Amino acid sequence: DARVTQTPRHKVTEMGQEVTMRCQPILGHNTVFWYRQTMMQGLELLAYFRNRAPLDDSGMPKDRFSAEMPDATLATLKIQPSEPRDSAVYFCASGLGLRSNNEQFFGPGTRLTVL
Amino acid sequence: SQKIEQNSEALNIQEGKTATLTCNYTNYSPAYLQWYRQDPGRGPVFLLLIRENEKEKRKERLKVTFDTTLKQSLFHITASQPADSATYLCALGLPLKSGGSYIPTFGRGTSLIVHP
Numbered sequence: 629d630a631r632v633t634q635t636p637r638h639k640v641t642e643m644g645q646e647v648t649m650r651c652q653p654i655l656g657h658n659t660v661f662w663y664r665q666t667m668m669q670g671l672e673l674l675a676y677f678r679n680r681a682p683l684d685d686s687g688m689p690k691d692r693f694s695a696e697m698p699d700a701t702l703a704t705l706k707i708q709p710s711e712p713r714d715s716a717v718y719f720c721a722s723g724l725g726l727r728s729n730n731e732q733f734f735g736p737g738t739r740l741t742v743l
Numbered sequence: 744s745q746k747i748e749q750n751s752e753a754l755n756i757q758e759g760k761t762a763t764l765t766c767n768y769t770n771y772s773p774a775y776l777q778w779y780r781q782d783p784g785r786g787p788v789f790l791l792l793i794r795e796n797e798k799e800k801r802k803e804r805l806k807v808t809f810d811t812t813l814k815q816s817l818f819h820i821t822a823s824q825p826a827d828s829a830t831y832l833c834a835l836g837l838p839l840k841s842g843g844s845y846i847p848t849f850g851r852g853t854s855l856i857v858h859p
Contacts, residue, residue: 632786661846670851671787671832676839684839684846719786730775730836730847734786 630654632735634720640741646708649738651720652701660703661732662688662695663719671719677703678725710742745770747835753854762820764853766833769814773835774845776809776816781830781852790831791818823857830854 633652641647653660662674675685675695685695692711697703707714717739721732748767756762766776775794779787793800793809793816800807806819820827834847 663849671849673846673848676844676846678844683844686840721786725844729789729792730777730845731789731792732787732847734788736784737786 630733632720632722632733634718634735634738636738637736638739638741640743641710642743643711644709645742646706647710647714647740647742649705649718649720649740651703651705651722651735653703653720653722654733655701657722657724657733659723659725659732660697661721661723662703662705663721664716665719665737666716674705674718707740710740712742715740715742747771747833747848747850749831749833749850749853751851751853753856755856755858756823758824758857758859760823762823762827762855762857764818764831764855766816766818766850767814768835771814771835771837772811773837775836776807777834777836777847778805778807778816778818779832779834779849781832787832787849820855823855825857825859828855828857 635650660677663671665671674688680697694706717737719737721734723732746769777792778790781787791807793807804821808817830852832852834849836845837848
């Protein structure tokens with residue numbers, strides 16, 4: 629059955645290194661979200677795309693984070709340079725917007741540890 | 744300030760009882776409210792949506808109420824089972840800062856533990 633996939637599932641890196649996380653949304657979905665989840669802050673929205681266009685990235689630290697959708701089957705979230713405070717689980721979600729109760733289908737997440 | 748509040752303490756109940764979880768919010772006017780379930784190590788899974796003009800929604804053993812005057816939603820699981828143990832997140836449909844779309848903004852969730 630259709631699922632959102634994310635790679636890698638786990639990433640351990642050192643401070644200052646570049647990290648790229650990838651997401652394949654469900655085929656046919658026109659909205660894509662990136663979230664970060666930590667114990668302290670819960671689920672925070674980082675970026676939102678509709679029809680591959682970025683509509684909101686106000687939750688994202690602009691100096692080090694960037695999100696793109698090079699095509700309809702791939703969304704990327706990049707951190708450069710990474711810092712220990714970026715350690716979190718990063719979720720990608722896709723959906724059909726208002727046509728489907730705004731239901732979001734979440735991927736399994738990428739657990740990032742920055743040492 | 745704007746807040747979405749869910750009880751940070753875990754809710755422990757006995758199997759067969761009704762579990763009731765609360766989502767309170769301040770200074771928001773959401774167009775809808777959703778409930779998601781999240782299991783350890785997994786992404787959230789959508790359960791139910793209730794719109795601002797609806798009072799109650801049901802799906803199998805789940806019931807959600809939405810009181811826009813009290814700014815509160817209650818999420819009920821009847822005849823609870825140990826398999827219902829998970830973290831439950833509420834999400835408010837709020838407008839983007841740029842306007843137009845309403846997208847979910849999540850609370851931090853409440854852990855439910857159902858004991859056999």
